[in-house]
Amino acid sequence: MPIKRNKITVVGAGFTGATTALMLAQKELGNVVLVDIPQLENPTKGKALDMLESTPVQGVDANIIGTSNYEDTSDSDIVIITAGVARKPGMSRDDLVNTNAGIVKSVCENIKAFSPEAYVIILSNPVDAMTYVAYQTLGFPKNRVIGQSGVLDTARYCTFIAQELNVSVEDVRGFVLGGHGDDMVPLVRYSNVAGIPIEKLIPADRIEAIVQRARVGGGEIVSLLGNGSAYYAPAASLVQMAEAVLKDKKRILPVIALLKGEYGYDNLFMGVPAVIGGDGIEKIFELELTAEEKAALDKSAQSVRSVIQVVSG
Ligand SMILES: NC(=O)C1=CN([C@@H]2O[C@H](COP(=O)(O)OP(=O)(O)OC[C@H]3O[C@@H](n4cnc5c(N)ncnc54)[C@H](O)[C@@H]3O)[C@@H](O)[C@H]2O)C=CC1
Numbered sequence: 137m138p139i140k141r142n143k144i145t146v147v148g149a150g151f152t153g154a155t156t157a158l159m160l161a162q163k164e165l166g167n168v169v170l171v172d173i174p175q176l177e178n179p180t181k182g183k184a185l186d187m188l189e190s191t192p193v194q195g196v197d198a199n200i201i202g203t204s205n206y207e208d209t210s211d212s213d214i215v216i217i218t219a220g221v222a223r224k225p226g227m228s229r230d231d232l233v234n235t236n237a238g239i240v241k242s243v244c245e246n247i248k249a250f251s252p253e254a255y256v257i258i259l260s261n262p263v264d265a266m267t268y269v270a271y272q273t274l275g276f277p278k279n280r281v282i283g284q285s286g287v288l289d290t291a292r293y294c295t296f297i298a299q300e301l302n303v304s305v306e307d308v309r310g311f312v313l314g315g316h317g318d319d320m321v322p323l324v325r326y327s328n329v330a331g332i333p334i335e336k337l338i339p340a341d342r343i344e345a346i347v348q349r350a351r352v353g354g355g356e357i358v359s360l361l362g363n364g365s366a367y368y369a370p371a372a373s374l375v376q377m378a379e380a381v382l383k384d385k386k387r388i389l390p391v392i393a394l395l396k397g398e399y400g401y402d403n404l405f406m407g408v409p410a411v412i413g414g415d416g417i418e419k420i421f422e423l424e425l426t427a428e429e430k431a432a433l434d435k436s437a438q439s440v441r442s443v444i445q446v447v448s449g
């Protein structure tokens with residue numbers, strides 16, 4: 137059998153979807169199929185063709201097509217779901233729940249029919265609840281249904297730490313647990329710069345300010361943009377997750393996973409550190425938490441549960 141390029145479908149050709157498609161191609165991770173609704177078929181084809189025409193300049197080999205026909209997505213290795221509405225200033229991610237649940241459900245019915253073996257990565261908000269909707273609709277095993285929140289939240293947190301210390305982002309390690317809402321839990325105790333705990337480098341009041349800014353980092357961008365939400369850092373996060381699966385990298389990334397007792401939660405989708413490799417979510421890492429950290433995580437879990445309740449009827 138000849139070796140073939142990976143096939144990656146990106147559903148939703150808006151800001152996050154189009155940016156993700158371009159970044160996937162730029163990293164030569166595979167051929168990309170960009171899907172949007174039939175009413176936007178021509179603009180979707182146009183975006184894909186424009187991206188394709190950038191490949192000779194960049195010296196990368198990746199086919200990119202735009203479509204509204206799921207037959208074109210058949211047998212994708214990975215499907216990334218960005219379809220749905222984005223929030224505007226004054227809205228919370230949870231305000232999108234009913235509209236986006238309908239969209240994610242219909243998208244997943246098509247994925248199930250055309251790419252039954254795919255690994256599926258969900259971005260649409262409120263993303264913890266949308267990962268639940270995807271899991272319910274797809275009926276795929278839990279290792280193949282992965283939500284994106286923690287890679288982005290951690291990237292924001294690490295950006296602010298690097299800015300504070302004026303050091304390379306490459307040397308900053310931190311991560312964020314919990315739901316993708318304003319009560320997410322950046323774990324200060326497990327954050328370091330070149331192995332040095334940040335508590336030894338940054339005063340407590342500045343750490344608290346950084347944690348708070350990371351928690352509302354999505355809202356900061358929404359306020360600045362005025363009509364939509366972040367897309368460059370979210371797309372980069374999706375690409376890192378897809379790359380970890382496609383190259384079986386076994387990266388430890390914070391992802392939204394179905395918890396079956398881990399951290400004391402049962403049947404809840406929420407952000408936790410996990411090994412991401414060729415079989416999707418291969419292992420969830422459980423960390424010891426202080427009483428204060430666990431209380432913060434319980435609060436975040438409660439927020440996620442209440443949104444999931446809206447869509448679970
Ligand atoms: N989890 C996370 O960290 C993040 C989540 N998001 C979420 O991602 C979603 C997309 O954001 P943007 O790309 O900025 O929005 P956008 O409005 O630019 O693009 C969304 C696209 O989805 C398409 N769409 C709607 N229904 C569809 C369907 N049934 N099938 C295929 N395509 C469909 C729309 O036509 C539109 O082109 C939003 O829900 C946003 O809140 C955005 C950034 C980060």
Ligand SMILES: O=C([O-])CC(=O)C(=O)O
Nearest residue numbers: 223229261354355365366
């Ligand atoms: O804030 C939003 O609505 C989009 C998002 O999830 C983020 O950028 O973190």
